[in-house]
Amino acid sequence: MSESSRPGREALTGVATGRRKRGEQPVVPDSEFTSYYGKPVINGPVWHSPDIPGYLFLGGLAGASSLLGAGAHATGRPKLARAAKTGAFSAVSLSLAALIHDLGRPARFLNMLRVLKTSSPMNVGSWLLAAYGPLAGASAFSALTGKLPRIGATATAGSALLGPGVAAYTAALISDTAVPAWHDGYREMPYVFVGSGATAAGGLGLLTAPEKECGPARNLALLGTGVELAAFQSMEKRLGMVAEPYREGKGGRYIRAGKILSVAGAAGSLFGGNRVIRRLSGAALVAASAATRWGIFHAGKHSADDPRYTVVPQRERMS
Structure with missing residues (x-):
């Protein structure tokens, strides 16, 4: 073979490089995607369960609970305010503990405070x-x-001001990775996380506060459920095949459980006159938010392990 006939560095392997003429029969059948011994083509996240999904869930619960607590404080609902504020502090404390446990050493968290880097969601x-x-x-x-x-x-005012950021930044954190199911969902993921956090905070209010003060918690839970489900549906539709891990395997099971619990909890919250139903609805909403975070975590891990979700969409974009 002469030098001029050899493929250059820009040659593409496994990708069609030209259009087939009408009626032309291929000599070699179209190849199917394979990877080197089925190995992943990206390094998957080294985060572990239950630390990181718990950290994602508790951060959303904390941030949304601070908003609920501030609203209850401003409208003269002391028991709801007390429950929301206590829940926010407990959740953020456990969230920090889970993060530090996954990091391995507390000093690693403190080291991140040595600089302020606005391009780093973790920082x-x-x-x-x-x-x-x-x-x-x-x-x-x-x-x-x-x-x-x-x-x-x-x-209370300060924590309510920072609460939305606390609830949403973890969506930017996971979307800023190479994990296909997380990265490709960057548009809708903040809405999913904020809606899920609001669902959990509203559920906590329904679970702990008296009926006469539960109005804001119920409204927050219904709003959060609607935002979360709509954003997740939009994300799945847009992602195409990359959304498969959200419907299959361990991640899919968690996501389905979260959707069922969300709908059941939201429906039950409308029957607030019955204390047992109200509290069961609140518990279902909190569990729904947790299940969603666990589902997103495991779906991301699955999409990183399977090279199809990295390479096939890249080839489609190149075509």
Whole structure:
């Protein structure tokens, strides 16, 4: 073979490089996708369960609960405010504990606070948690003890201001990876996470507060459920084959359970006159949010392990 007939560096393997003429019969059949011994083509996430899915779930619960607590505080619903503020601080504390446990050493979290890098969702999230945690703690302390009401009110407002960021930044965190099911869903993932967090916070309010103060919690739960389900449906439709891990395997089972629990919890919350049904609905909504986060986590891991979800969409875009 002469030098001029050899393929250059830009030659593509396994991809059609020209159009077949009408009526022309292929000499070699179209090849199917394979990878080197079936090995993944990207390095999958090294995060572990239950630490990271728990961290994702609890962060959303904390951020949305701070918003609910601030609203209940402003409208004179002390028991709902107390439950939401306490829930927010408990959730963010457990979320931090799960993150640090997965990191292996507390110093690794503190090292992220040495700089502020706005292009890094993990770095921005670390600063958010570092600022939000003390505010949520002061707000919960004041609500539980009745002491330092002015400081408590200021902390409540501050935690409510940071709450949406705490609930949403983990969506940017996972979307900023090469994991196909996470990265390709970057448009809808923040809405899924914020809606899921609102569902959990509303469910916690229904579970812990008296009926006469549950109106805001019920409204938040219904709004969160609607946003989460609509955003997830839109994401699955847009992703095409990359959405398969959200319907199959362990991730698919968690996602289906989350959808069923969301619908059941939202429907049950409308029958607030019955205390047992209301509390069962609240528990179902909290569980639905957790199931969604576990499903997203396992779907992402599956999509990283299977090279089809990385290579086939790339070839389709090249075509």
